[in-house]
Amino acid sequence: MTTPRRILFLCSSDYGQANVILATAHAVLATGSSVELHIASENRMEPQVQDTVRLADKMLPEAAPYQIHFHGIDGISQFQAMSRPETGIMQSWELPLPNFSNASQFMKRFSYGAMPWEPPEVVEIYTQVVKIIKEVNPDLTVVDPLYVPALTAAYNLKLKWTVLAPNTIKDFAVPLQPYAAALWKYPVIGSALPYPIPWYLIPMNAALLIRLVYTMLTDTRMKTATKLLRKSTGDEKLELITLAELGVVKPPPPGVRLLLGMSEDLDYPFSVLPAHVTPCGPIVRPAKKLANVDSELDKWLSKGPTVYINLGTQLAVKPDEALEITLALRDLLDTAEKSDVDDLRKLQILWKMKRKPTENETDQSASSWSGPWKAVRDTLEKEIEADRVRITSWVEADPCSILQSGHIICSVHHGGANSHHEAIVAGVPQVLVPGWIDCYDFGNRVELNGVGVWASKKAAPRWERVELGNALKEVLISERAAQFRDKAKEIAMRHPEHAGRDKAATLILDILDSK
Structure with missing residues (x-):
């Protein structure tokens, strides 16, 4: 041999x-x-x-x-x-x-x-x-x-x-x-x-x-x-x-x-x-089918179109930063509830959140919603209790498995190359809140290519409620929503996984x- x-x-x-x-x-x-x-x-x-x-x-x-x-x-x-x-x-x-x-x-x-x-x-x-x-x-x-x-x-x-x-x-x-x-x-x-x-x-x-x-x-x-x-x-x-x-x-x-x-x-x-x-x-990276990795999550995602939020492995959020995101999501969900489209009224949120603990926290576990984190949960309490919103520090499945499940209608991420590419090959529209260095360029790219919106131009390097909420509504609910979906699918056809x-x-x- x-x-x-x-x-x-x-x-x-x-x-x-x-x-x-x-x-x-x-x-x-x-x-x-x-x-x-x-x-x-x-x-x-x-x-x-x-x-x-x-x-x-x-x-x-x-x-x-x-x-x-x-x-x-x-x-x-x-x-x-x-x-x-x-x-x-x-x-x-x-x-x-x-x-x-x-x-x-x-x-x-x-x-x-x-x-x-x-x-x-x-x-x-x-x-x-x-x-x-x-x-x-x-x-x-x-x-x-x-x-x-x-x-x-x-x-x-x-x-x-x-x-x-x-x-x-x-x-x-x-x-x-x-x-x-x-x-x-x-x-x-x-x-x-x-x-x-x-x-x-x-x-x-x-x-x-x-x-x-x-x-x-x-x-x-x-x-x-x-x-x-x-x-x-x-x-x-x-x-x-x-x-x-x-x-x-x-x-x-x-x-x-x-x-x-x-x-x-x-x-x-x-x-x-x-x-x-x-x-x-x-x-x-190649990914297993979500059903083979986390069948419970796959079943949950199938209940309604889902916004997937993942700000990468390095970006940890403070309580006030997390609150701005939840307030933007509150605006999105309230607008979706009034929609004539049945699927939008079933809108779900899956947020993989990496916390940056505060100095005065006595309980720094990811499941704790006490102290400065209480307002984050309170903002979406109704949907969390109804299991329409999940905020977790850990998801077993790779982002590719989740994005390629067919249930994700928007990927919210920090503008990292991997996050951008994973959404591109999955044909999923994107909302970006760039965190650093080259991430800002990906904010420009998604808008240039018609697959998403840079949602933090005024608040970089973080984000704020109104700008982020408007971006989410533009990609998911506005008259341009269908254009974002179609363009994302068109580009995905050119770039198989x-x-x-x-x-x-x-x-x-x-x-x-x-x-």
Whole structure:
């Protein structure tokens, strides 16, 4: 029997980054190719890898002859590192937008997003990554674009490597657009500016972009990391590789391809596409049928059309923020009750809510509605008692299983790439309350593509009752509701649930075969 070739995936364990890796690994197994897959990440990712293996065993019993081997890395993830108070990133995200002064605070800290680990941590993780590479001896290495130690190792060890990213085309295409379009046409990441950019906001956009580039070019932490890596490895020519060196600020390494979980028809319009970038379409993980995962939830959803609220794995809400959402839902439900459409009068809410406990709470359990959380429950008490509204901290089923159940008529989310893509492939209209960085761009995209509404333009980075309530009613009850539904279904027809990961898997195998 021929010895299988080895593919090594290197990624951070954060859900947004790991998802495309796990989805594509499943798709590679589904091809039945003679390959052995290895995934290296922080230790906390091992359960997700094991879940992927179990799912493959059930869904691909004949096409998955090889297991996925996990290699643990000691250290914290990209998002964990970026979230530390000393980076100032999270504090800058809390500032109201759009606002030049507030957005500038994030631009000044953008280098922490590109490389959030401290220089000694980069060396520690890099050393472990190199050890894993030598142990696995991969025929191809696939790297997460935010995992700086892995990018640096793949480049400096002269591996055959490629990048697999949840990123959008915009991240890499904007610098190549003619007529300095980066300054006036496309909103700067993290700015919360609309698209198209009104003429009077162009100076703000241009100034923010210049501030961001200046931050990246003058960052001393990256220079320190490079110096420490050179000392540790003895390689005086070693170069640190970050997202900036993949075509965002500087030209990408020759020959490296970037496979993106995005499609041209879902992104901003561009005159020029980077030659090293290949859009694969939305990449989502395969999901079991909801009835096979949580039959009780599937039965409950079937009672009426349901609004599904999930603000992602990272965004925790305070009591006052949760109250604004419940007040918006109160307005939606009251309006739906007066509708001539029978289904709207049966409207249900499923809200997976991650709480941010207050300092004075004596009971911080997710089921407690005492203290500052009491008003949240009281606002929807009638519907909660009637089991038309469920607010829970945990749902066993994956978002894809829920969205593809056929019972969800609107997905309310934070504008993360995975949440956007999961709703797109399910053909579900979207209401977005973007929380940070690139999430604002997805607010623009859903409106540009006619599949939803950005519901927090005035209240970013959070939301408020009237604006959110009006957005929900526009998507679900207004004269435009049918247009949102039809457009969402039309786009879903162009992007089947499996298509993105299948294309990424095919391209990875093609790169593996190439010389």
